């Protein structure tokens with residue numbers, strides 16, 4: 001189930017109107033051309049009726065030719081107007097779809113890291129691909145066509161009622177049947193389509209998790225378990241699809257009966273009225289032709305309403321990421337602080353933290369970091385080191401208490417402002433498709449080659465790639481192993497140049513000698529920065545200015561390595577155990 005919000009119907013409507021307004025002139029032109037084409041289409045049956053009546057009253061061939069020529073002209077101009085409308089609608093739709101995608105990308109990038117992590121790749125991918133495409137296609141095809149078909153139906157009904165009110169009543173019966181059927185359908189279809197889209201995203205999540213973890217699945221023999229998870233996701237998607245299919249089947253059945261009803265009624269009624277001279281033969285033929293014509297736009301409306309329901313559900317998922325009260329909390333709730341931090345000092349005061357639906361794992365932590373110091377955080381597995389690191393980097397927000405930088409809550413800062421203050425480096429490193437230079441410039445778009453090379457030197461990078469900074473990286477080009485990807489991530493940090501850095505096992509993939517060398521080189525490159533190193537290898541603690549010792553989510557000792565060692569408490573035990581190992 002998605003942890004990301006879904007926009008309400010009202011928010012979707014507002015967003016759609018804003019999107020149309022942004023390209024209002026193009027939309028208006030498309031509408032105007034379509035309406036012109038629809039009006040020209042009305043001329044056909046009317047002119048045909050006139051021709052029949054003229055022939056019945058003994059008109060000349062010249063009269064009939066003129067009417068026939070007019071009919072041809074109307075048809076030709078109608079085709080041209082409809083073609084141009086379709087062309088412009090496609091351009092409008094593609095521009096709007098591009099806007100939706102760009103907006104979505106910005107919003108996903110602005111998501112708090114913890115929110116994006118919990119959302120899962122499947123949901124985000126589905127919103128960025130299938131959902132955005134559905135919105136674009138609706139704006140391109142469905143929205144203008146729906147308005148035009150609606151106008152066509154109104155025009156045709158108006159024409160029928162003008163020609164013969166009695167016969168026109170048959171047309172109204174059709175519209176009434178369709179209106180009632182649509183009301184029934186629309187009430188039920190939004191939740192059904194939302195469930196369908198969520199199930200599809202869930203299936204994508206399961207499949208991508210299995211594919212990404214293929215090696216682990218293979219190594220641990222988890223194939224059966226993943227298959228079961230896949231089957232469950234497929235079954236959920238199947239159930240959701242069946243529900244929407246059932247709604248469509250019932251809806252279309254009502255629609256088809258409504259169409260047939262008017263056709264069945266109009267012919268005998270028309271014959272009787274002509275026999276009694278209540279309407280002319282021409283009027284009866286024109287009405288019957290109009291009634292046949294009304295089927296097409298009504299049919300479009302029905303199909304478009306159906307696809308509109310599906311894409312409104314898609315748009316609700318895309319719009320759910322918009323900043324606003326009902327959507328993604330800006331850094332887990334609350335507006336971004338208005339002022340900049342007064343200084344670089346990070347303070348942890350009375351912090352308690354619990355993962356969603358779990359117990360507290362940090363129990364009232366206090367810690368004042370001195371700007372420019374190197375602090376090592378040590379403690380047994382599960383003591384809360386990583387959690388503290390994530391709080392110090394503003395990834396998580398404390399349940400109670402505060403983590404501030406220069407007096408401003410860290411987790412309240414928008415990602416861009418936050419990353420200028422603190423950067424978290426973990427064991428998970430992503431190498432982006434592109435050159436080594438591209439991969440480094442993500443952290444500092446304006447950096448020149450000299451700066452990039454200096455950052456690589458600082459992390460002990462061996463300059464042995466075939467094309468240096470121009471080397472293409474990625475699965476199909478040069479692949480970096482875990483250790484080199486880690487060095488690349490550290491070089492990015494040097495380029496990003498935040499005043500505080502949280503390293504959570506950031507050198508764990510390097511062999512011990514390289515790790516120590518890299519950490520020292522990094523320390524030299526980061527002189528003057530505050531560095532919080534979450535340490536498994538205690539040489540990190542040995543090299544640090546102060547060591548914070550955690551146990552069961554509490555700070556049990558804080559001070560320089562020598563003092564803690566001399567005090568002979570839990571840190572001394574940890575140190576001796578590590579040295580012996």
Ligand SMILES: Nc1ncnc2c1ncn2[C@@H]1O[C@H](COP(=O)(O)OP(=O)(O)OP(=O)(O)O)[C@@H](O)[C@H]1O
Nearest residue numbers: 355356358361379380381382383384385386387388
């Ligand atoms: N995503 C999570 N959801 C729920 N509980 C979690 C999550 N991550 C950690 N925990 C729990 O929080 C507590 C502290 O975990 P944390 O990872 O911060 O400890 P740690 O000292 O870094 O451990 P390690 O050295 O093994 O990485 C543990 O009880 C752990 O089970």
